[in-house]
Every structure is written in C-alpha cells, then in structure tokens.
Amino acid sequence: MSRFLHSWAQQQQGRYRLRRGLNFAQKGNYHGAIQSLTAALSCHAQPTQILLQRGLIYLQQALYDEARADFDQAIALDPDQAAAYGHRGLVRYQLGDEAGALSDWATSLRLNPNDATVRYNRGLVMAQHGQHQAALEDFNIAVAQNPLLAEAYLHRGKVRERLGDKVGAIQDWEIALCNDLRLSEAQQLLVQTQNQADSLNLQDQLQDLLPAGLTITTEQEGTRLTLTLHRPVGTPVNYFQLPNALRDRLVELQLPEVRRFRLIAQAGDSSLSEWDQTYGIYDKAPCPSPHWRDAVATTLLLFPPFGVLALVLAAQVKPAYHRGDYPIAARASKAVRKLCLSSGAIMGVMLFGLASYGVYTYVEGEYPNPAAKTAMTKSSATSEKPL
Known part of the structure; x- marks a missing residue:
C-alpha cells in the first residue's frame, strides 16, 4: 500500500x-x-x-x-x-x-x-x-x-x-x-x-494609339508615369503628335496620383533612347464645366436636396482646376451633371404619379363602377326586408 x-x-x-x-x-x-x-x-x-x-x-x-x-x-x-x-x-x-x-x-x-x-x-x-x-x-x-x-x-x-x-x-x-x-x-x-495587373491594363488602353508593330510598357513612380516605346527599325513615329494622343487618353483615364508622364522611345535592339521627354498630363486640359445653369435652373428648382449638393460641388470645380488638381475638378463636374439628371428623373416620376392619380380620380367620379353600384343596391334591398 x-x-x-x-x-x-x-x-x-x-x-x-x-x-x-x-x-x-x-x-x-x-x-x-x-x-x-x-x-x-x-x-x-x-x-x-x-x-x-x-x-x-x-x-x-x-x-x-x-x-x-x-x-x-x-x-x-x-x-x-x-x-x-x-x-x-x-x-x-x-x-x-x-x-x-x-x-x-x-x-x-x-x-x-x-x-x-x-x-x-x-x-x-x-x-x-x-x-x-x-x-x-x-x-x-x-x-x-x-x-x-x-x-x-x-x-x-x-x-x-x-x-x-x-x-x-x-x-x-x-x-x-x-x-x-x-x-x-x-x-x-x-x-x-x-x-502589375493595372500596368497590363493600362498598356492595353494605350496600345491602340500606336502604329502597327510598336509596343509600349508602363511603370508608375510616384506621381510620374514612365511610358517606354519600342519601335522596330524602319517603322516611322511622329514624336510631336503621339505625346498629345497619349496625354488625351491619360486625361480620360484619370489615373490616381499620376500628374506627369515620361515618354522614352527606343529603336530595334539599341539601348540608347531616341526620344526622352516628360509632359504634364493636365497642362493643356481645359477646365471642366461647373454646370452652374443646370445646378440652379434645374436641380435646385426641381429637387432642392440635390440642388444644394450640386451647388456645393459646382463651386469646387474651378478652384480645384486652378490649383492643378484636374481629376478632382473633373469628378466634381461629373457629379453635378449626374445630380441634375437624377433630379430631373425624380421630378418626372413624381409628376407622372400625380397625373396618374388625377386621371384615376376623374374616371372614378365620372364613370363609377357599375358592379359596385349593383352590389350596393342589392345589399340595401336585402337589409330592408323584414325578418
């Protein structure tokens, strides 16, 4: 034990x-x-x-x-x-x-x-x-x-x-x-x-601007986008028109944080660059429209909640453009336009609903439902019979 x-x-x-x-x-x-x-x-x-x-x-x-x-x-x-x-x-x-x-x-x-x-x-x-x-x-x-x-x-x-x-x-x-x-x-x-996926997608977006046989690669470095063009020997390129076409496409895409692009061109197997210039993407882009008239005459009158927001956004367009922030100016302009269209659509739906209700009320008053009238008559007659 x-x-x-x-x-x-x-x-x-x-x-x-x-x-x-x-x-x-x-x-x-x-x-x-x-x-x-x-x-x-x-x-x-x-x-x-x-x-x-x-x-x-x-x-x-x-x-x-x-x-x-x-x-x-x-x-x-x-x-x-x-x-x-x-x-x-x-x-x-x-x-x-x-x-x-x-x-x-x-x-x-x-x-x-x-x-x-x-x-x-x-x-x-x-x-x-x-x-x-x-x-x-x-x-x-x-x-x-x-x-x-x-x-x-x-x-x-x-x-x-x-x-x-x-x-x-x-x-x-x-x-x-x-x-x-x-x-x-x-x-x-x-x-x-x-x-890498964004770079490949961007390359596809720019490739259709190039002559046949040319290829382009992209690389973002902070606020600058580097475009490297590879040209086969004997294929001509207009280096004075191509940057404008590339700039217009980049303005449409409005890449986040990118404000400049550098275009480097190489011919054949040469490691030397035949073109190397840097451009501002939004330097020549005109100021987007604030749509003041639509914001006041359409949005504010038709649907005031959207109208106030549209006026606030419209006031941001030109200041953003003048301080060099074109993407914000463009987004504000598009937002004002969408608010104008949305307020018009909302007012159209409201007017259609009011018109439909008015027509329904008028028809009921002028042309009552015969079946409902007959049912009411029969019900009254039945209630008057002695038990």
Missing part, C-alpha cells in the same frame, strides 16, 4: 512540475521552464512527453544540439513518436543537414500523414528546390489540417504564382492576411500583383 501511495505521489509531482514548466515557458521564463521539466523527468509517468516539451524550448532558444539530444532520446524511448521525428527534422535542417531533415519528416508523415507543421516545413524545402508540384501538395494538406496556418497560405500563393495560377495566388495571400495581418510580405505581394 505504501509503495502504491509513493508511486502515486511521484506521478502527481511529475504532473505538477510539467504544468509548472509549461507555465514558465508561456511567460518567457525558459530557464525556469527547463529546470522544472528536468526535475519532472525523474518522476513523470511519460518521460517522452517531457523530452518533447523541453526539446521545443531548446529549439525556441536556437540551442539545437540540446534540442536534438532530447528528440533523439524521445525517439529511443518511443520509435513511433511522430512528433519527435518532425521536431528533430527541423533541428537537422537548422544545422544544415537537409537530407537528414527530409528523412525525419518522411518518417513523421508515415506515422502521421496529416501533420500540418511537418507538411508546411517540407513544402518550404520543396519550393526552394523548384519542386513546385510537390510543395503544392504539402501546402494543400497543411492548410486543410490547419486552416489558420497563415504562413502556409503565403508560401502556397508563391508556388501557385510560379505555376501560373495568379488568381489562386491572390486568394491565398488574401487568406494569409485575414489570418495574420502582420504578414507584411503577403501585403507586399498583393500590392505588387495589383500594380
């Missing part, structure tokens, strides 16, 4: 020291955590669990030799311990033993094929070696087992981009940010991808 009580007391003491060590680790007191876990080894019923926890603490402190020793001992005690192989594989990779790491991860996945962390770690190595399909398979399983593993979405997005799946890459980077807003790399990749 006393032996049983002694054994039970030791087990309880081991559990207490394990919990104490884990609490120390959560608070960042790694020295206290290691001391408590080391003391728990002599009395805990499952020493493998203690070794795994202590090895992880060593790993967090980059004490790779100590961590590997704990994981080696855990595997010796329990050769089927999948987590021990997974952790030792990471230690081996940090020590430069990539082959040993892949071997440990293969053993870990044989014992536990759905370990998200091991799949993620091996996927990173596969991606580094250009084995994108194998990396994609590991990342797929990793996010399926742990949908909150933001880094797995980040790197799966990179693999998808290299495999040509840009839509899937963007989706992965968005999910990565949803899971962890601190992933600045995912945010940078999203911005870069969006800028």
